[in-house]
Amino acid sequence: MNTKTNENADKGNDYVYIFDTTLRDGEQSPGCSMNLKEKLQVARALDDLRVDVIEAGFPIASDGDFESVKAIGDLGLNAKICGLSRTRRGDIEAVARSLESAPNKRLHIFIATSPIHREHKLRMSQQQIIDEMTAAVAFGKQWFDDIEVTAEDAGRTEMDYLTEYFQAAIEAGANVLNVPDTVGYVTPSELQAQFQHLTDHLDKPDSVVLSAHCHDDLGLSVANSLGAIEGGARQVECTINGIGERAGNCSLEEVVMALRTRQDRFALRTGIDTTRLYPTSRLVTSVTGSRVQANKAIVGRNAFAHESGIHQDGVLKNVETYEIMRPTDVGVPENSLVLGKHSGRHAFRDRLEQLGFAVTKEKLEDLFVAFKALADRKKSVYDEDIEALVLGNEQSGPWHLDAISIHTEVENSGQSAEASVKLRYDGQAPRIFSGRGDGPVNAIVNAIRQAMSVDMHVEEFNVSAVSGGSDAQGRATVRAIIGASRYQGTGLSTDIVEAAAKAMVTIMNRHHQHQGRELDDEQRDLKAAV
Numbered sequence: 446m447n448t449k450t451n452e453n454a455d456k457g458n459d460y461v462y463i464f465d466t467t468l469r470d471g472e473q474s475p476g477c478s479m480n481l482k483e484k485l486q487v488a489r490a491l492d493d494l495r496v497d498v499i500e501a502g503f504p505i506a507s508d509g510d511f512e513s514v515k516a517i518g519d520l521g522l523n524a525k526i527c528g529l530s531r532t533r534r535g536d537i538e539a540v541a542r543s544l545e546s547a548p549n550k551r552l553h554i555f556i557a558t559s560p561i562h563r564e565h566k567l568r569m570s571q572q573q574i575i576d577e578m579t580a581a582v583a584f585g586k587q588w589f590d591d592i593e594v595t596a597e598d599a600g601r602t603e604m605d606y607l608t609e610y611f612q613a614a615i616e617a618g619a620n621v622l623n624v625p626d627t628v629g630y631v632t633p634s635e636l637q638a639q640f641q642h643l644t645d646h647l648d649k650p651d652s653v654v655l656s657a658h659c660h661d662d663l664g665l666s667v668a669n670s671l672g673a674i675e676g677g678a679r680q681v682e683c684t685i686n687g688i689g690e691r692a693g694n695c696s697l698e699e700v701v702m703a704l705r706t707r708q709d710r711f712a713l714r715t716g717i718d719t720t721r722l723y724p725t726s727r728l729v730t731s732v733t734g735s736r737v738q739a740n741k742a743i744v745g746r747n748a749f750a751h752e753s754g755i756h757q758d759g760v761l762k763n764v765e766t767y768e769i770m771r772p773t774d775v776g777v778p779e780n781s782l783v784l785g786k787h788s789g790r791h792a793f794r795d796r797l798e799q800l801g802f803a804v805t806k807e808k809l810e811d812l813f814v815a816f817k818a819l820a821d822r823k824k825s826v827y828d829e830d831i832e833a834l835v836l837g838n839e840q841s842g843p844w845h846l847d848a849i850s851i852h853t854e855v856e857n858s859g860q861s862a863e864a865s866v867k868l869r870y871d872g873q874a875p876r877i878f879s880g881r882g883d884g885p886v887n888a889i890v891n892a893i894r895q896a897m898s899v900d901m902h903v904e905e906f907n908v909s910a911v912s913g914g915s916d917a918q919g920r921a922t923v924r925a926i927i928g929a930s931r932y933q934g935t936g937l938s939t940d941i942v943e944a945a946a947k948a949m950v951t952i953m954n955r956h957h958q959h960q961g962r963e964l965d966d967e968q969r970d971l972k973a974a975v
């Protein structure tokens with residue numbers, strides 16, 4: 446039985462709870478799947494950011510999801526850990542088992558309520574859906590005293606029915622009522638009116654919180670979340686960098702900074718340490734390989750850049766002429782002293798701290814060695830290089846890249862290349878695989894194809910510079926399809942061919958982990974059949 450009491454009522458009506466679903470809805474975005482180690486890194490960063498709730502996954506979805514929800518629950522973070530569930534008993538039991546030893550937890554039950562979902566997807570009547578949901582809440586109560594109920598596709602649900610559904614949820618014992626605009630259809634004033642209607646018509650104690658969950662199909666998710674808040678929502682569901690299903694979810698950094706910057710309008714607060722926004726955004730970019738566009742609000746490269754003369758003149762005279770937030774408010778490092786091969790541990794550690802990384806003494810030593818090696822290969826080491834060292838360059842097995850060698854020939858008839866890749870599988874001796882191609886990257890891909898002995902289609906390959914200068918590190922991003930699955934891998938190096946090889950090895954490891962999960966599922970199905 447959960448020993449923690451429901452804390453929803455504790456913080457007052459001017460507090461907006463931040464429910465982060467980067468690890469669940471964010472991970473549903475194509476190419477954004479994360480392995481266990483990456484999910485743990487992100488969960489810790491979200492806790493440092495001081496989000497109130499982390500939706501860690503959908504435990505019934507796969508053994509991998511179950512294990513990651515369990516591992517995150519067992520970290521003992523300050524944030525409440527939440528698992529998603531349909532109204533089915535098996536789903537609820539899976540959340541209960543995965544969070545059995547978590548000290549601070551929530552069950553999140555959803556079922557769709559809109560006419561199109563009722564008739565075509567669920568084939569259930571309005572009453573059947575209410576009955577399913579209330580039975581699920583009653584069933585979940587044996588393990589959870591914090592239960593969130595969602596009306597999927599609430600944005601397209603009849604208002605009277607939605608109110609009846611949530612009234613039944615309150616009576617069944619739910620303490621958070623989540624109103625998602627699942628398909629990103631509504632507008633800010635419509636959503637404000639919807640929340641105002643629920644605020645006015647639901648008979649609920651103050652401890653029951655209304656929550657908004659907005660998608661970005663029309664680019665309105667942040668505006669809609671703010672509309673919901675104006676109508677009475679006191680929890681917002683969002684993701685770092687706005688990643689999520691299709692066009693994504695409401696971006697955490699944008700909604701939090703809108704509330705903070707426009708205190709004059711909202712007079713509300715969150716518990717977020719905004720100086721952690723930028724480092725957390727960089728971490729999520731790094732583990733998912735899904736980059737934010739340069740002009741993205743709050744965390745984009747140009748978010749605080751002033752290019753035109755009149756703006757620069759204004760900023761020099763008074764920064765508030767063109768800046769409504771300071772870069773330091775969101776953790777963008779202020780000074781950009783360039784480190785190089787003559788820099789020492791103090792300057793390096795100081796820069797790590799400015800970038801928001803708290804590292805142990807041992808980790809600092811490892812990073813310092815890597816930093817010196819990088820500084821030998823490139824003249825100046827920029828912030829982006831250091832972030833890449835901390836976040837992005839670890840190969841998490843079982844496959845490891847030991848060496849590559851390339852031979853390229855350019856003739857009148859075109860270019861041809863031959864690659865040898867030395868790969869090591871955990872606990873085994875290294876093996877060499879070769880491949881030919883019409884260029885070095887193509888030859889590497891073919892060598893790795895041979896090592897994997899699977900049919901792999903590379904659908905996207907791109908290389909970009911991590912920082913400035915002709916000796917900049919390159920970040921290679923590869924997207925590949927193997928069987929029915931799509932994988933994304935990134936790799937970093939001052940040598941772009943090596944970066945490509947590292948990205949391919951990441952894909953090998955992701956495919957390997959995915960296969961492991963499928964084998965677990967097959968074994969589970971076999972056991973169930975027996």
Ligand SMILES: CC(=O)SCCNC(=O)CCNC(=O)[C@H](O)C(C)(C)COP(=O)(O)OP(=O)(O)OC[C@H]1O[C@@H](n2cnc3c(N)ncnc32)[C@H](O)[C@@H]1OP(=O)(O)O
Pocket residue numbers: 470473503505506507530531532533555556557566567597627690
């Ligand atoms: C809006 C959202 O983001 S909802 C969350 C979406 N996320 C995901 O779907 C990712 C994880 N999902 C999965 O791994 C799989 O879909 C699973 C494991 C959950 C289910 O897989 P399967 O058993 O093969 O079912 P499948 O996904 O094909 O179909 C979903 C079934 O759940 C039913 N269903 C959908 N939502 C709900 C619900 N909230 N409560 C009860 N049943 C539901 C559907 O009607 C369908 O039932 P049917 O098989 O009787 O027709």
Ligand SMILES: CC(C)C(=O)C(=O)O
Pocket residue numbers: 470555595596597598623625626627628658660
């Ligand atoms: C499961 C729910 C909250 C969801 O993600 C949605 O409706 O978009």
Ligand SMILES: [Mg+2]
Pocket residue numbers: 470625627658660690
């Ligand atoms: Mg969603």
